[in-house]
Amino acid sequence: MLKIKGLVKKYGKFTAVDYLDLHVPKGEIYGFVGPNGAGKTTTMKIISGLMEADRGEVYVNDIDVLKNQRKAKEVIGYMPDFFGVYDDLKVTEYLDYYASIYKINAKERKKICDDLLELVDLQDKKDAYVDSLSRGMKQRLCLARSLVHNPELLVLDEPASGMDPRARVEMKEILRVLKDLGKTIIISSHILPELSELCTSIGIIERGKIVISGTVDEIMQQVYRKRFIKVKIKDKTEECAKVMQEHPLITNIIKGENSIEAGFEGSEEEMAMLLKELVMRDIPVISFGQMEGNLEDVFMKVTKGDEA
Numbered sequence: 290m291l292k293i294k295g296l297v298k299k300y301g302k303f304t305a306v307d308y309l310d311l312h313v314p315k316g317e318i319y320g321f322v323g324p325n326g327a328g329k330t331t332t333m334k335i336i337s338g339l340m341e342a343d344r345g346e347v348y349v350n351d352i353d354v355l356k357n358q359r360k361a362k363e364v365i366g367y368m369p370d371f372f373g374v375y376d377d378l379k380v381t382e383y384l385d386y387y388a389s390i391y392k393i394n395a396k397e398r399k400k401i402c403d404d405l406l407e408l409v410d411l412q413d414k415k416d417a418y419v420d421s422l423s424r425g426m427k428q429r430l431c432l433a434r435s436l437v438h439n440p441e442l443l444v445l446d447e448p449a450s451g452m453d454p455r456a457r458v459e460m461k462e463i464l465r466v467l468k469d470l471g472k473t474i475i476i477s478s479h480i481l482p483e484l485s486e487l488c489t490s491i492g493i494i495e496r497g498k499i500v501i502s503g504t505v506d507e508i509m510q511q512v513y514r515k516r517f518i519k520v521k522i523k524d525k526t527e528e529c530a531k532v533m534q535e536h537p538l539i540t541n542i543i544k545g546e547n548s549i550e551a552g553f554e555g556s557e558e559e560m561a562m563l564l565k566e567l568v569m570r571d572i573p574v575i576s577f578g579q580m581e582g583n584l585e586d587v588f589m590k591v592t593k594g595d596e597a
């Protein structure tokens with residue numbers, strides 16, 4: 290459904306998207322996770338035909354988005370990560386305005402607006418002024434707006450940001466309904482655990498590159514293959530870090546005052562060998578063990594890759 294290959298976007302000399310590859314099959318809810326500034330919004334705007342790329346390929350079905358942004362916009366619904374100010378516009382007027390941009394006739398527009406307001410549970414607010422809505426309601430209205438032309442692919446930039454827990458649950462329910470209606474959805478967030486419940490697959494983006502991607506299960510497997518260990522030492526932190534840095538199975542070392550955390554890509558036997566080596570090198574080890582790994586931990590560790 291969505292295929293991205295070698296996508297690059299620079300702002301001046303700064304590379305925001307760095308040879309990014311991504312594949313989202315039809316009917317998936319794909320979670321696009323990354324810290325602030327990782328390149329999520331830039332990528333999503335390019336997918337949605339709202340921004341030019343410097344190089345690469347983006348295909349939605351068989352539409353070449355980079356060459357035919359107009360055609361792409363017909364099959365893509367984009368929900369931005371901010372909601373503008375709409376003085377004096379009522380909820381139905383707002384939706385009707387967006388539907389009119391797609392040249393839908395007045396009779397059809399009314400039906401579409403009614404259906405969408407029902408979908409996002411805002412029927413009771415149809416005559417309310419947009420600016421009077423709560424944040425959660427505004428986000429739902431914004432989602433409805435991205436659906437006026439019945440797109441096949443929905444690109445949602447942080448749709449649940451700033452919402453309270455109840456509003457988040459409501460948003461998730463709506464996204465599940467949309468999935469059941471056959472939509473393909475790509476959704477960005479900083480909040481990994483939320484996405485892991487909702488999404489069928491996940492990609493973690495850091496500095497414009499996808500660092501891990503796959504189904505939630507696949508990512509969990511990667512977590513368990515790549516363990517995180519924690520060594521507590523009485524002193525000699527520097528010496529301990531040096532031994533660990535030289536170890537071929539160790540990655541991503543994070544030094545504390547009297548502790549070291551690190552990624553370890555080996556078996557339990559190899560872990561035992563590492564402990565033995567530390568002790569033989571006279572490092573005063575107080576404790577040595579594997580840290581619990583959940584998706585959020587992986588995300589934190591993977592996106593801290595430059596601290597080794």
Ligand SMILES: Nc1ncnc2c1ncn2[C@@H]1O[C@H](COP(=O)(O)OP(=O)(O)OP(=O)(O)O)[C@@H](O)[C@H]1O
Pocket residue numbers: 300303305323324325326327328329330331332370
């Ligand atoms: N118009 C611009 N000019 C220069 N730099 C930009 C511009 N837009 C974005 N950037 C930079 O590009 C990088 C990626 O930004 P982007 O908004 O795509 O990230 P993001 O992952 O969506 O972050 P956030 O979660 O904060 O929205 C950031 O370092 C940002 O400062």
